[in-house]
Amino acid sequence: MDEKTAQERIDSVEWYHEFDFGNGLRAVPRTPPDAGHRRIWAFIEEQLSRIEFRGKSVLDIGCWDGYWSFLAERRGATRVLATDDVSQNWAAGKGIHVAKELLRSAIEVRQNVSVYDLASLNERFDVILFLGVWYHLFDPFYALAQIRHCCHANTVVLMEGSVATELGRQEALYNFADHNCEFLPEPDAFRQLVRGAYFTETASAFLDPPDPPGRLGWRWRLRLCREALRGSREGIRALQTPRLRTDNRRMFLTCSPFAGRNELHAYRPPFGLAAYDERFGEALPGEPRR
Numbered sequence: 266m267d268e269k270t271a272q273e274r275i276d277s278v279e280w281y282h283e284f285d286f287g288n289g290l291r292a293v294p295r296t297p298p299d300a301g302h303r304r305i306w307a308f309i310e311e312q313l314s315r316i317e318f319r320g321k322s323v324l325d326i327g328c329w330d331g332y333w334s335f336l337a338e339r340r341g342a343t344r345v346l347a348t349d350d351v352s353q354n355w356a357a358g359k360g361i362h363v364a365k366e367l368l369r370s371a372i373e374v375r376q377n378v379s380v381y382d383l384a385s386l387n388e389r390f391d392v393i394l395f396l397g398v399w400y401h402l403f404d405p406f407y408a409l410a411q412i413r414h415c416c417h418a419n420t421v422v423l424m425e426g427s428v429a430t431e432l433g434r435q436e437a438l439y440n441f442a443d444h445n446c447e448f449l450p451e452p453d454a455f456r457q458l459v460r461g462a463y464f465t466e467t468a469s470a471f472l473d474p475p476d477p478p479g480r481l482g483w484r485w486r487l488r489l490c491r492e493a494l495r496g497s498r499e500g501i502r503a504l505q506t507p508r509l510r511t512d513n514r515r516m517f518l519t520c521s522p523f524a525g526r527n528e529l530h531a532y533r534p535p536f537g538l539a540a541y542d543e544r545f546g547e548a549l550p551g552e553p554r555r
């Protein structure tokens with residue numbers, strides 16, 4: 266394929282990610298790759314630089330154009346399964362196929378796999394990428410349970426997404442009408458879901474670190490001072506409404522699965538999670554009772 270034809274093929278796609286395919290061939294995202302997206306991608310890339318991909322099997326959940334699947338492959342993963350539910354985004358799912366061809370990649374692409382159906386893959390992976398997805402979910406706990414079913418004892422699960430650090434502890438917001446962010450948890454609220462799904466957090470990082478617990482955020486204070494200096498009662502009132510406590514920052518968690526007593530579950534947990542807790546001694550579908 267000559268370069269002109271290749272660029273025309275690239276331009277026929279509605280891209281979410283930004284790719285430089287070399288030889289001047291570039292994928293330009295539909296949403297301008299403003300500082301916001303680029304900062305998030307740089308943050309994720311920095312976190313992933315600490316992860317060993319060589320020789321690993323990788324599951325990428327909600328892969329869209331496959332940017333992180335290709336990175337895992339480049340970094341030496343031997344099997345990469347890039348999954349998505351294409352009905353859940355505004356592109357038609359073409360980008361990953363064009364990118365795969367141009368990058369001469371061998372990743373496997375399955376675009377009809379919802380995070381809610383992952384257990385039906387019936388496969389365990391060494392590394393699982395769950396990046397930029399949780400805040401789009403209507404049922405994040407069920408999704409985490411499905412991810413848990415794709416883990417063996419040494420799986421590393423990497424989760425990234427939006428959190429609101431100025432909500433009260435363990436609070437979360439749902440707004441199904443907001444298609445940029447349907448579910449926005451405070452960091453510890455999300456951590457509790459993670460723990461409840463039989464994962465241990467081994468590391469965490471924030472794109473913009475939150476203020477220490479118990480203090481009002483410095484950004485909020487700064488805005489309040491600015492409104493006070495302007496003498497704007499309206500501005501002050503607006504800052505004091507709960508809506509404005511919902512700042513949206515990015516959190517990256519590194520997690521490993523565990524099996525054993527989970528202090529969050531006094532009673533039998535749902536969604537097949539009882540299989541990981543010796544008190545309930547249940548089996549995963551298709552496995553012998555423990």
Ligand SMILES: C[S@@+](CC[C@H](N)C(=O)[O-])C[C@H]1O[C@@H](n2cnc3c(N)ncnc32)[C@H](O)[C@@H]1O
Nearest residue numbers: 327328329349350353354379380396397398401
């Ligand atoms: C913001 S994009 C993130 C893309 C990529 N993972 C990244 O971090 O750059 C959200 C992705 O989640 C996918 N998604 C949303 N709901 C999903 C679901 N229920 N099951 C699987 N994927 C889902 C969307 O199709 C889209 O690919």
